[in-house]
Amino acid sequence: MQPRTLFHALALLATSAPAVLAHWTYSRLIVNDEVVGEPWQYIRPHNNSNAPLTNVNSTDFRCNVGATPSETYAVRAGDELGFGINEHFGHPGIQQVYLSKAPEGSAAADYDGSGGWARIYSLTSAPANATNSSSSGVSSDDEEVLTWATHNIQSFRFKLPAATPPGEYLLRAEGLALHAAHKWACAQFYVSCAQIKVTAGSESPSNLVRRKEEDEFDPHVKIPGVYRGNEPGVLIPVFWSFLTNYTAPGPALVRYTREFYLLILIFISEARSASVTR
Numbered sequence: 001m002q003p004r005t006l007f008h009a010l011a012l013l014a015t016s017a018p019a020v021l022a023h024w025t026y027s028r029l030i031v032n033d034e035v036v037g038e039p040w041q042y043i044r045p046h047n048n049s050n051a052p053l054t055n056v057n058s059t060d061f062r063c064n065v066g067a068t069p070s071e072t073y074a075v076r077a078g079d080e081l082g083f084g085i086n087e088h089f090g091h092p093g094i095q096q097v098y099l100s101k102a103p104e105g106s107a108a109a110d111y112d113g114s115g116g117w118a119r120i121y122s123l124t125s126a127p128a129n130a131t132n133s134s135s136s137g138v139s140s141d142d143e144e145v146l147t148w149a150t151h152n153i154q155s156f157r158f159k160l161p162a163a164t165p166p167g168e169y170l171l172r173a174e175g176l177a178l179h180a181a182h183k184w185a186c187a188q189f190y191v192s193c194a195q196i197k198v199t200a201g202s203e204s205p206s207n208l209v210r211r212k213e214e215d216e217f218d219p220h221v222k223i224p225g226v227y228r229g230n231e232p233g234v235l236i237p238v239f240w241s242f243l244t245n246y247t248a249p250g251p252a253l254v255r256y257t258r259e260f261y262l263l264i265l266i267f268i269s270e271a272r273s274a275s276v277t278r
Helices: 003-016 258-277
Strands: 025-031 034-036 073-076 080-086 093-101 118-123 155-159 167-177 188-199
Touching: 025 073, 025 155, 025 188, 080 167, 080 188, 118 155
Parallel strands: 073 188
Antiparallel strands: 025 034, 025 080, 080 155, 093 118, 093 167, 167 188
C-alpha cells in the first residue's frame, strides 16, 4: 500500500474509532496569559460533558445543552483573553469565538444569548512547519493539503477588540471538528460560554465618546441562525485529509461602523491640535 493511501486509510479508521477519546470542552477562562478561577467558575457549566453538538438550529447551540449561569469576570477592552481546553483539541478543524452583549442594564448571568453575536476570532489553517499543525501530505492532484493550527492545542488566546463597548457579555468558544463534515449534519461543534464584564481599556475610544446603539459590533448574527448546516466550511466537499483550501463559516470578523471610525478620527485630530497649541 502506498504511504499516502495508507495515511488516508488510517485517517478514515480514526474517524470510526471511539470518538469520545478525541472530544473536548472548554472549562477555563484565560485573561492576559493567566488562567483565572477554578474550572467552570467563569464558564457556564452544561450537562453535555465533552460530547459534540450537530444541530445548528437548536438554542442549545448558543452555550451548550442545559447551560446555567456562572460567575462573571471583569476584563478591560483590549485584554488578551483565551479558553483552556479539556483535554485537547482532538480532531482536525477550526476554533472560532463569538461575542454577544447583554441588554443594557442586564447582567450576563441573566442573559440567554438571544441577541446579536459578532465573530471576533478565527483560527484555521497553519503554516506547514507550525509547531502545532497536522498535515496529511499531498493530495491526489499533487496539491499541498491543509494543516490545522488547532492540532492538539490545549488552550488558545486572542485579543478582545480594544473598542469593545463597556457592558456584560457572553463570550462563546466554538470548536468545529471536520473529520466527518463531508457528510450532511456530521460536522461536530464544541461550545462553551464565558461570562465577562468589559470596562473601557486605556486606549479604548469608549473612554472618550458616548457610543450610540448603532455603533455596536457589526455585523451581528443570531444563534441559532448563524449556520444553515450546508454552507461551505460546515459541509466540506471531500474527506478532510484531501482538503487543499478551506474558508471558515460565519459572518465577517467584527468591524465597527463608519460613524464610530469618524469619531475616532475626530478625537485623534483634536488631540494633535491640542498638542501643537501647548
